Amino acid sequence: MQPQDQPGGRSAASNSLVTFYYRTEGDSAVGILPTANPSARILRLDLLQCTGESQNINCPVRGTSPVNTPNDSLAGAVTKDVAHLGVTDVEPTQFPQADFPSQYNTAVYGNLTTAEMATLNTSPAFQQVFGIVVNTSGGAFTTPANLTRE
DSSP states (O other), X not given: OOGGGSTTSOOOOTTOOOOOOOOOTTHHHHHHHHHHOTTOOEEEEOGGGOXXXXXXXXXXXXXXXXXXXXXTOOEESEEEEOOOOOOOSSOGGGOOGXXXXXXXXXXXXXXXXXXXXXXXXXXXXXXXXXXXXXXXXXXXXXXXXXXXXX
């Protein structure tokens, strides 16, 4: 296995073009499990299988999240690759083992114990804050809530 094939095995040189592939399905655990599992190869979009030019690019991917994502069996313009970056909505230490999506195949995505999660090296790339709107009137909102102020 080459260093570039291992999670964290290579960093991009300054002024390099880097492509990020982000998959939204599978909960945050799927965002970090393949990153921490050096033998995991998960599907990503294969730009070489896409057609078109400029703003009219077609990358057909067949399958659905509920059926194909648990075993990573989507078809079409996808290829298996090493995950070098994982995205989660909370720190990995916040995942107790029981919160992992039970339908996901650990042979595909990997598996970590809570203790192993605590040892992951994390570097926040961006942070997002969620607010909670509380309706104290008991009635339905007739206009969107003004979320521009705290």
